[in-house]
Amino acid sequence: MAEYRLTTPLSDEDIIKLKAGDTVYLSGVLYTARDAAHMRMVKALEEGKELPFDVKGQVIYYVGPSPARPGKPIGSAGPTTSYRMNPFAPKLIALGQKGMIGKGKMSDEVKEACAKYKACYFASIGGAAAVVGSSVKKAEIIAYPELGPEAVRRLEVENMPLFVCFDSYGNDLYEIAKKEWANKL
Amino acid sequence: MSEIRNVSVKDVEEAIYKLALDAAYHIPEDVLEAEKKAYEKEKSEVAKKVLETIFQNIEVSSKEEFPLCQDTGLGVIFMEVGQDVHFVDGYVVDAINNGVERAYKDGYLRKSSCNPLTRENYGNNLPAIVHTFVVPGDKVRLIFDAKGGGSESMSKVQMMKPADGREGIVQTVVDWMIQAGPNPCPPTIVGVGIGADFERCAVMAKHATLRKVGEPSPDPVLADMEQEILTKINNSGIGPAGLGGLTTALAVHIEMEPCHIATLPLAINTACHVNRHKEIEL
Numbered sequence: 001m002a003e004y005r006l007t008t009p010l011s012d013e014d015i016i017k018l019k020a021g022d023t024v025y026l027s028g029v030l031y032t033a034r035d036a037a038h039m040r041m042v043k044a045l046e047e048g049k050e051l052p053f054d055v056k057g058q059v060i061y062y063v064g065p066s067p068a069r070p071g072k073p074i075g076s077a078g079p080t081t082s083y084r085m086n087p088f089a090p091k092l093i094a095l096g097q098k099g100m101i102g103k104g105k106m107s108d109e110v111k112e113a114c115a116k117y118k119a120c121y122f123a124s125i126g127g128a129a130a131v132v133g134s135s136v137k138k139a140e141i142i143a144y145p146e147l148g149p150e151a152v153r154r155l156e157v158e159n160m161p162l163f164v165c166f167d168s169y170g171n172d173l174y175e176i177a178k179k180e181w182a183n184k185l
Numbered sequence: 186m187s188e189i190r191n192v193s194v195k196d197v198e199e200a201i202y203k204l205a206l207d208a209a210y211h212i213p214e215d216v217l218e219a220e221k222k223a224y225e226k227e228k229s230e231v232a233k234k235v236l237e238t239i240f241q242n243i244e245v246s247s248k249e250e251f252p253l254c255q256d257t258g259l260g261v262i263f264m265e266v267g268q269d270v271h272f273v274d275g276y277v278v279d280a281i282n283n284g285v286e287r288a289y290k291d292g293y294l295r296k297s298s299c300n301p302l303t304r305e306n307y308g309n310n311l312p313a314i315v316h317t318f319v320v321p322g323d324k325v326r327l328i329f330d331a332k333g334g335g336s337e338s339m340s341k342v343q344m345m346k347p348a349d350g351r352e353g354i355v356q357t358v359v360d361w362m363i364q365a366g367p368n369p370c371p372p373t374i375v376g377v378g379i380g381a382d383f384e385r386c387a388v389m390a391k392h393a394t395l396r397k398v399g400e401p402s403p404d405p406v407l408a409d410m411e412q413e414i415l416t417k418i419n420n421s422g423i424g425p426a427g428l429g430g431l432t433t434a435l436a437v438h439i440e441m442e443p444c445h446i447a448t449l450p451l452a453i454n455t456a457c458h459v460n461r462h463k464e465i466e467l
Contacts, residue, residue: 036304066255066295075293076246076255081335081368104335104368104427125235125426126335126370127459128242130251148306149255149295161238163428174367177429181229181422184431 005159009057010098015118018164020171024122025159030061030101032153034080037144038088045091052143052152056096059122063101064149065133074139074155078129079103082121086110093119101162105174114166121166123173135160190323191273192467194280197325200465201284201313204329205260206292208461209252212243216374216435216460219398223372223432232430239425239458250292253459257294258331260285260313263392267322278315285313297334316388324466328395331461337454339369342387345449354379354451355410359417361453362434367427370457374398375418375437378452380444390452393438395462402439411437425458 001021006014008028018024031053033041041051062082066075082102089100090113098119100106103126114120124132138156145151165173217240224236246253262281289296289310296310320326341361345353358377378389401408414437424430435458444450 039304064255064295064297066252066257067293069293075295076252078255080256081338083368103370105366123367123426123428125238126367127254127457128238129255130245130249130253131238131242133251133255134245148308149297150306174423174427177231177424177427178366178422181232181424181429181431183420184228184422185416185420 008059010059011057012118015098015120015168018120018167019169020164020167020173020176022164024162024164026059026122026162027158027160028156030059030155030157031142032061032063032065032155034062034064034150035084036147036150037152038085040144042088042091053154055092057098059099059101060092060097061101061155065139065153066129066149068139074133074136076129077133077136079124079126079132081126082106089113093117101160106166111166111170111172115168115170118168120164120168122162123165124160124162132160187269187323189271190267190269192270192325194272194275194277196467197272197277197327198280198284200327200467201260201262201281201329202288204327204463204465205285205288205294205331208329208331208463209257209292209294210250211247212253212459213462215398216458217243219435220372220458223435227431229424229430231428232424232432235425235428235430236432252292252294253461254333254457255295256297256333256335257289258333258461259298260310261330261332261391262313262315263318263328263330263395264315265318265320265326267324268319269323270325281313281315282311286311326464326466328462328464330391330395333457336369336373336457339365340390340452340454342383342450342452344383345451347447347449349449351410355414355417357451358414358437358453362418362455363421363423365455366423369455371423371427372425372432372435372458374456374460375414375434376454376456377414377437377439378450378454379439379441380450381442382444382448383450385442386450386452387454389440389442390454393440394454394456394460396438398460399436404441407439407441411439
């Protein structure tokens with residue numbers, strides 16, 4: 001399993017070299033969105049309105065951080081459970097989104113969208129929030145501030161450690177890992 | 186006749202305030218101990234790496250008072266009130282809510298309570314969820330459980346058939362936890378409630394997650410079931426963070442009470458690998 005250092009925005013070339021199980025240290029700009037922000041973004045699309053940011057080449061981090069202490073860019077910021085974004089992710093991937101960061105399983109529709117449009121779902125370690133939060137260097141709210149922890153934030157991150165979960169070839173790290181370690185007690 | 190003891194709700198508020206902050210930053214020792222033991226037994230290199238990251242997270246959180254997880258949960262309080270206690274200086278539930286609100290504000294903890302339909306965030310993490318039990322004596326015991334949404338969503342209550350029996354219960358819990366997979370942030374502590382009725386078995390399941398990790402049920406029949414379910418869950422291969430390994434659950438804790446001859450209520454509630462809870466007696 002390979003290790004890559006990538007900087008956003010991501011291109012098709014970045015995505016096609018990644019395989020489920022690879023480690024990625026991601027740097028650059030990420031956008032945060034959870035359930036409430038996704039509902040609003042998809043509604044905006046349906047109404048023919050603009051999204052708060054252009055998703056092309058971008059990676060969306062499924063996170064609702066805890067408040068920042070004075071002098072810090074952000075509080076704890078680990079991934080939230082991704083399946084709640086299943087209805088929204090394929091629509092944004094079709095518009096050119098290149099990645100999602102979260103934890104837990106996502107649907108076959110998301111997996112298929114990753115293969116069709118060349119995108120990846122990156123798994124982060126749920127609950128390792130203080131450690132993951134420390135890779136965030138800058139954070140600002142760019143949309144829906146009234147949503148509080150669910151507002152859309154623009155983050156600048158350095159070497160955020162991630163595992164490739166869905167690659168662009170239809171593979172799923174959670175399924176592969178589970179099979180490998182089943183009945184080993 | 187036993188004497189009435191006055192307990193000021195201001196002391197309850199202060200206790201809740203401190204418990205909430207402590208729970209957010211400092212993992213319970215028994216949980217960490219269980220994770221260290223799991224690390225020694227773990228054979229997957231990836232799983233070992235995940236556990237190392239979890240240990241690093243515990244250290245950073247504790248030292249810098251960064252929440253262990255960004256989801257600092259809703260405040261769930263198990264309050265055992267001695268029947269000889271008389272609360273003074275206000276209403277005790279208001280005091281609990283004040284303690285929670287202040288802790289979440291002062292401690293830079295995330296406010297997660299919202300309107301179920303509009304999803305509007307109330308911005309104060311209120312109300313706390315308070316389960317009250319009247320017990321003998323003149324003390325007040327408070328358990329504060331910071332319950333995150335990821336593990337809570339992987340819960341269920343199922344009204345089983347009496348004929349499903351022990352085997353049906355074991356299979357249902359194992360299947361459910363395997364289906365939950367990486368979602369509840371494994372390694373988890375699995376709480377199971379068997380019997381009583383619909384709502385009480387759910388409270389038992391959550392209460393069971395707060396038992397000292399790995400301490401078997403005093404009932405040998407249940408202790409045996411706990412071990413069987415644990416082995417089956419850990420044979421799933423899901424592993425820490427769902428990235429493969431031998432440690433999917435740290436423990437299975439079962440609580441059981443008598444039920445109706447026509448029913449077999451079963452509830453499952455999971456706690457993630459930080460299982461934040463702290464307690465005090467006043």
